[in-house]
Amino acid sequence: MRLLKELDRKDPVEVGRELHDFASELFPICRSITGNGIRQTLTRIRQRIPMEILEVPTGTRVFDWTIPKEWNIRDAYIKDATGNRLVDFKQCNLHVLNYSVPLQATMALKQLKPHLHTLPEYPDWIPYRTSYYKEDWGFCLSHNQMLALRDSDYEVCIDSTLTDGHLTYGECYLPGSLTDEVLISTHVCHPSLANDNLSGLAVATALAELLTEHDLRYSYRFLFIPGTIGAITWLARNRETVERVRHGLVLTGIGDAGGLHYKKSRRGNAEIDQAVAHVLRHHCEGSAILEFSPYGYDERQYCSPGFNLPVGCLMRSVWGTFPEYHTSADNLDFIKPHQLADSLRVCASVIDVLENNLRYQNLNPFCEPQLGKRNLYRSRGGDAIAMETNARLWVLNLSDGEHSLLDIAERSGLPFSTISQAAEVLREAGLLSLVAEDVPEKAQPNSNFDAGMSLAQSSRGPRRST
Ligand SMILES: [Zn+2]
Numbered sequence: 001m002r003l004l005k006e007l008d009r010k011d012p013v014e015v016g017r018e019l020h021d022f023a024s025e026l027f028p029i030c031r032s033i034t035g036n037g038i039r040q041t042l043t044r045i046r047q048r049i050p051m052e053i054l055e056v057p058t059g060t061r062v063f064d065w066t067i068p069k070e071w072n073i074r075d076a077y078i079k080d081a082t083g084n085r086l087v088d089f090k091q092c093n094l095h096v097l098n099y100s101v102p103l104q105a106t107m108a109l110k111q112l113k114p115h116l117h118t119l120p121e122y123p124d125w126i127p128y129r130t131s132y133y134k135e136d137w138g139f140c141l142s143h144n145q146m147l148a149l150r151d152s153d154y155e156v157c158i159d160s161t162l163t164d165g166h167l168t169y170g171e172c173y174l175p176g177s178l179t180d181e182v183l184i185s186t187h188v189c190h191p192s193l194a195n196d197n198l199s200g201l202a203v204a205t206a207l208a209e210l211l212t213e214h215d216l217r218y219s220y221r222f223l224f225i226p227g228t229i230g231a232i233t234w235l236a237r238n239r240e241t242v243e244r245v246r247h248g249l250v251l252t253g254i255g256d257a258g259g260l261h262y263k264k265s266r267r268g269n270a271e272i273d274q275a276v277a278h279v280l281r282h283h284c285e286g287s288a289i290l291e292f293s294p295y296g297y298d299e300r301q302y303c304s305p306g307f308n309l310p311v312g313c314l315m316r317s318v319w320g321t322f323p324e325y326h327t328s329a330d331n332l333d334f335i336k337p338h339q340l341a342d343s344l345r346v347c348a349s350v351i352d353v354l355e356n357n358l359r360y361q362n363l364n365p366f367c368e369p370q371l372g373k374r375n376l377y378r379s380r381g382g383d384a385i386a387m388e389t390n391a392r393l394w395v396l397n398l399s400d401g402e403h404s405l406l407d408i409a410e411r412s413g414l415p416f417s418t419i420s421q422a423a424e425v426l427r428e429a430g431l432l433s434l435v436a437e438d439v440p441e442k443a444q445p446n447s448n449f450d451a452g453m454s455l456a457q458s459s460r461g462p463r464r465s466t
Helices: 003-007 012-026 036-046 109-115 143-147 194-211 229-237 271-283 337-356 387-398 405-412 416-428 455-459
Strands: 052-057 070-079 085-088 103-108 153-163 166-174 181-187 219-225 245-251 261-263 288-290 311-315 359-362 400-404 432-434
Touching: 003 194, 003 337, 012 036, 012 194, 012 337, 036 052, 036 166, 036 194, 036 219, 103 109, 109 153, 166 194, 166 229, 181 194, 181 337, 194 219, 194 245, 194 337, 219 229, 245 271, 245 337, 261 271, 271 288, 271 311, 271 337, 271 405, 271 416, 311 337, 337 416, 359 387, 359 416, 387 405, 387 416, 400 405, 405 416, 416 432
Parallel strands: 181 219, 181 245, 245 311, 261 288
Antiparallel strands: 052 166, 070 085, 070 153, 103 153, 166 219, 261 311, 359 400, 359 432
């Protein structure tokens, strides 16, 4: 399977536009860590990919946490004495402190002010604030809006409910030849914020859509979950599934104009860490690799010491380092169709590496096989060895049953796709065979994998990859 090749058959402008359109469709919905906003969002995703929507009741213990009450909101406003809505949830859902308890009162500005949140340094922007685990109420508004409030009485209404209900999340499972899994996780709990995280949600959905059209080596599990409590809930309910996760990515904030950043898993040297670093180095100028830290998005839970899963986090500008983060300026203009499409390409490239990162055994290891007589040596004159030939020599030299194709790509400095294509040509020419452990458990029709008896099989017993 070559996912990137498939994606590149499509017009990149069109791909970017479709991703942006999906983010735009979901933008107005008021989401939170529970409630109807997240249900509506998951229902729209389910129209595009096969997905189960799961509900976990309030009060359920999940490790050290408890599923909170479910929050829903219909309306919220601050009205002046003449009935004008000065702050209106219906204009922008960031205006209400997310998870605010219901309230209906008339109060003086002095009483109201401790419950108002603004950003004095960006006086036209509305901040995004939450209070999930401490019952509170509040409004978020632009600093200029607050300065315009006169010393008077105001009618304050938050038409919300905070009652026993459910936490809702979505799970899309795409079976492959292996039961080993690739986990793609994205948070879907923020209201009208585009980069954080409609960008991750749109790209993850498109990636799953793309994968449904292919025969897969790995099985894939996409999680669309509320941040923190969603990941904790899923981990608590899936202790057995977790053992099958071989690689994972958290996708967040991947639509802004900044360069790509990859935060490594806690392990730091997992195959996913190598794969993403390789793809970024070869395909993305201005990208950077970050070491693991225990602060960030849901990789914190997947990489907690009890699980220590090989899950990293792919983003563009790093959360908290740009002023638009968690404000109304993280809007649909802040995410770019081109960047969304580019992020999807990077994800497809990473999956291509994971799917094709196999190990081979050179069947002719005593001196170089004569490539010329097999029509595999294409010198283009001069002293330079063509990259194609160079790649074949690297693959032959390092295919000792131990080095993976990604190891060979890294050592040679050549792109993975070039190394992988070289391996395919050499295998077709009978010079390589796949090592036994990398042969899929059950062959799929149209599979590229050589399931035949190999030298490695005859000399070594099967070993599960870790
Ligand atoms: Zn956030």
